[in-house]
Amino acid sequence: MYIKKILIDLDGVLNEYGYEKYNENYIPPIKNGAYEFIKKLSKKAELYLFTSRNLMLATKWLIKNNLDIFFKDVTNIKLSSYLYIDDRTICFKGDYNKTLDEIEKFRVYWK
Numbered sequence: 001m002y003i004k005k006i007l008i009d010l011d012g013v014l015n016e017y018g019y020e021k022y023n024e025n026y027i028p029p030i031k032n033g034a035y036e037f038i039k040k041l042s043k044k045a046e047l048y049l050f051t052s053r054n055l056m057l058a059t060k061w062l063i064k065n066n067l068d069i070f071f072k073d074v075t076n077i078k079l080s081s082y083l084y085i086d087d088r089t090i091c092f093k094g095d096y097n098k099t100l101d102e103i104e105k106f107r108v109y110w111k
Helices: 034-042 055-064 096-105
Strands: 004-009 045-050 071-075 083-085
Touching: 034 045, 055 071
Parallel strands: 004 045, 004 083, 045 071
Antiparallel strands: none
């Protein structure tokens, strides 16, 4: 049986994040509903935390929030996977002109 691998971004997806408050040594609190989401998703896929943050700091954040049991690993490498969950993503659908338009109009949900 093939298990789907999903990479999940930390900032803006699992935590209460806003770029204007960014501090490289502090990861904000867990976002409401994130624990339940990860618990459910982990039953259907192999989860990896994907972050540009310090990997040890991110790992400690997972442990503090009891999420470490649901993740196979923490990485800053774009692994081959079924999909990525990120708050700063545009899905390419085969049309470059539409993609350029989406880039122009893009805004993160928390702004």
